[in-house]
Structures are given as C-alpha cells and as structure tokens.
Amino acid sequence: MKFRTLTCVTAIVLFAMLATSVRLSAQDTRYKLIDIGTLGGPSSHGPGNQGSQLLNNAGVVVGSSDTSAPDPNAPNCFSPDCFLGHAFRWEDGVLTDLGTIPGGENSGANSINARGWIVGGSTTAEIDPLNTACGFQPLCPQFHGFVWKDEKIIDIGTLGEGLESNTVYINNAGAVVGFSTINTSPDPFSFLGAPIHAFIWRDGEMRDLGTLGGPDSTPSQGGCNNQRNDLVAGTSLTNSTPNPTTGSPTQHAFVWENGTMTDIPTLGGTYAFAQGANNQGQVIGQSNLTGDPGCDGSATDGSCFQHAFLWDHETLTDLEALGGSSSVANWINNAGDIVGGAATKNDESFHAALWRHDRIIDLGTLPGDCLSFALAINSKGQIVGQSFNCDTLTSRTVLWEMGSIIDLKVISLDPLDINDRGEITGSEAPPGCLDTNSCAVQAFLLIPCAGGQGCEGKDSFSPQIESPAAATTLTQRREMTKVFVARLRTRKKT
16 A cells, blocks of 8 residues: 555656656747748748648748739639739748749649658649639639659649649658549539549559549548558548438548558448548548438538547547537547547537547647647647637637647647647738638748747747636637637538
8 A cells, every 4th residue: 555655646746847847848948930921922821731741840841822923814813812822842041932834823832741842733724614613714724733843843644534633742752642633524523523533643653543432532631641652541422322411422531552442431421531641551530420410400500510530440430529519630640649629518619639549638728718729740749739719719829738738929820730840830810810811821930949049039939838728608618619610610621
C-alpha cells in the first residue's frame, strides 16, 4: 500500500514538474509574423482543400495570389475580386510567380513536397463546353493539373478523352494524386458535367484508379501524411440511382492500394467521403449515420448528421462526438493522432478535438470564445486551429500544446498548416472578415524562436498562453454552433 501511494505521489510530482517546464518553455518562445505578400493584387491565400500540405519542413510555402491584372471576363470572374490569380512559391522572403499553363490566365497551388516540387491547377487556352460551374458560361476555359519543378510548369493532361483535370497533392517521391474527366459524356452527378475519376500520375504516366461501380470518383481532399506511392484514399459513387432521402446516389469512401480499390463501408448511411490518410494506411473521413438522419431537412443547420471515422486495415471506427450529434476529422499524423472538431452535449457548442488511443479529448477554446476547430497536427503532436469569438465568429489562430491553448494573435481563415519545426501558415484577415470571398486576406508564416533568438523587431511577439475554457450562455452557444456547423459542412463539400 505504501509503495502504491508513493508511486502515485511521485507520478503527480513528476507530472507537475513536466507541466511547469512545458509552460516555461512555451512562455520563452516568441514568434515572428511574416507577411508573405501578394503578386500585385489585394489577396493571397492557400487552396480551399483542408489536409493539403501548404508548407514543407524546409519552410517553403505555396498558395495562390491575386496579380495586378484585372480579369478580362468581368463581371463573370474566376475569383470574387476580379483579379487574375497565379500560383506562388515563397522561400526566405522571395515570392515567386509560378505562372500558368501556356495560354491560361489563372492558376493556383495545391500542395508541396519535401523536394520543393509543387502541384496545382491552371486554366488553359481551350474551352470546355460541358463545364458550366466556372461563371463564364458558355465560355468556360479548360482546367488542367500541373507539376512545377526545376523552375518549369508541366501540364499533366487528362485521362482518356477528358477535358478537365486537377491535382490534390504530391508525395516526396513525386507521385501526384488528382482527378480528371475521362470523356465528354454528360454526367448529371459530376460538378464538371462529365464523368470524373481519381488518378495517380508518375513520371509522365497517368493511371486511372476507377470507381466503386458508379460514374465518378475523386481522391481525398488532402494527402495529410500519405507519402506512399501505392496508396490513395478517396471517394466514389457506387451506382447511378439517387436515394430518396439524399437525392444523390450512394457514395462511399475507398482506399486504393497496389492496384486494388477497397470499398470502405459507411457508418450506416448512404453518403461518406475520405479526408486523408497517413503512411500506415489509416484513412479518416466523414459519414452519414444509419437512416441518413437530418438529410430530410430535420437537421437545424440544413445538413445531414455526420460522424468522422477511422478506417484502419479493415476495421471501421466511429469517431464519435463530445456528446453531440456531429464530428469532423481533418488531419491524421503518422502516429495515428487525428484532429478535427466535435459537437458537445446537446449540441451546445462545437470544440476542437483530438482522437488518440481510442479516446476523444476536448481541446477547448480560448477564454470567452464559443467554438474552436483543429485543422492540422505535426509529428510532435502540436495542433494548430482556430478559436471563434462568441459574437462575430471571427477566428484567431491557436496552438494546442501539452494541455495549453496558445493565442497566436492572428485573425485567420482556413486552411492552416503546421510543419515539424512548428512553423504555421494560413491566411490573415482584417477584423470582422468571415469569408475569403468578401475581403482581402494575406498569406502569412509564423516562425517560432526558442529563447526569442531570431525573433526581434516589430513583427515579433510573445504568444498568450491560456488554459482551455468554454464560456457564454447556453442559448448563445447553440445558435452560434448552428451557424458554424452549417458553414463548416458547406466548406467540406466544395
């Protein structure tokens, strides 16, 4: 008995010492805020795909920026602010315009690998008569995926007789994952008007990954930490028959490995998608629940109730919420740690969450905030995300580390990314801005400096370290949660 008591006391003392040393270490870290700037226009930002690698461990950042050239197609512009936009690469203060595929006007970067190779997409000089989603109807330019390496942009083309393609991510070996139309046959379920298939592109050859039986498939929104050449996570229609509840054909997640596509079952519903995978072949995603609850309009936010899931070598796990009706998984690292967000009891709020070792951990919010959301986690377990103001839903960039939430003092809009050095990139917004389409935003890089060394000057600051908390009245939290979850689900579907 004495031994057990002594052991417990010793463990408590050690934990307290560890917590104190971590807090002192965090307080000793300053950050330098770097404004990445633009290519001449008002805004710069990352792609809309959460889970994409926008920042490698060498500190190179990729994204998209307005140029100074007005869009000649105004008012039917490619971007809301009606400036032509180009993909960019930023390294050590140098911002490089990656240009476009020859003949194109607009481009954007989607991901970077450890070698500095970049993938993205660009308009071309050709017209796609089937694509009516670009705002230029009936003169929509074709859009092709590209690889940028050795200071050159390479058009990777399309599958078969398809006219459109785009990339999602590139791994360190140079394999590119994306999607392409395969022909020009009408497809009412495709946002491009023609059948879409996921592909993997290696050394100039594009391989069609097929589908689960329906007309369309796409890869997961972001690669997260998947560096394997033989594995792709994605989503596919299983047939072409719309379901009476959702109005769409049944859709499942899949994992493609060594030439074989495996159907990942849903959590009982008729709709699911994969968000990303890691090097261990673990896949995260979202799924409707049995009976597709909420899809009939009964959900207060206008969407179906969904839970995040983990698919781990034939085992499907429901990543349940924090007592509420919904959960979202955004990122998985190679240790199997998953971050995202989940509704709390009675859907009173929505908090950033960490799923680790079959447990869900509520990461909380900054004091006084209503909501929070985790967006990425690195190999060291540092988690970056956002904490939202109770009245305006304006979001601040935050870092969760060893039980503390750290206010990084940047008003941010998604996506965010963190590398293994603890550097963070995202898009900074002016106060009151809730949407990248409604105001000018600037891409940024936050660089941590242990001991403050290298973080001198007006752009350096010490972060504010807090204990995670939740505040505000129950009624206010519920109303803000409805707005937030509705916006979140709309973001996930685009």
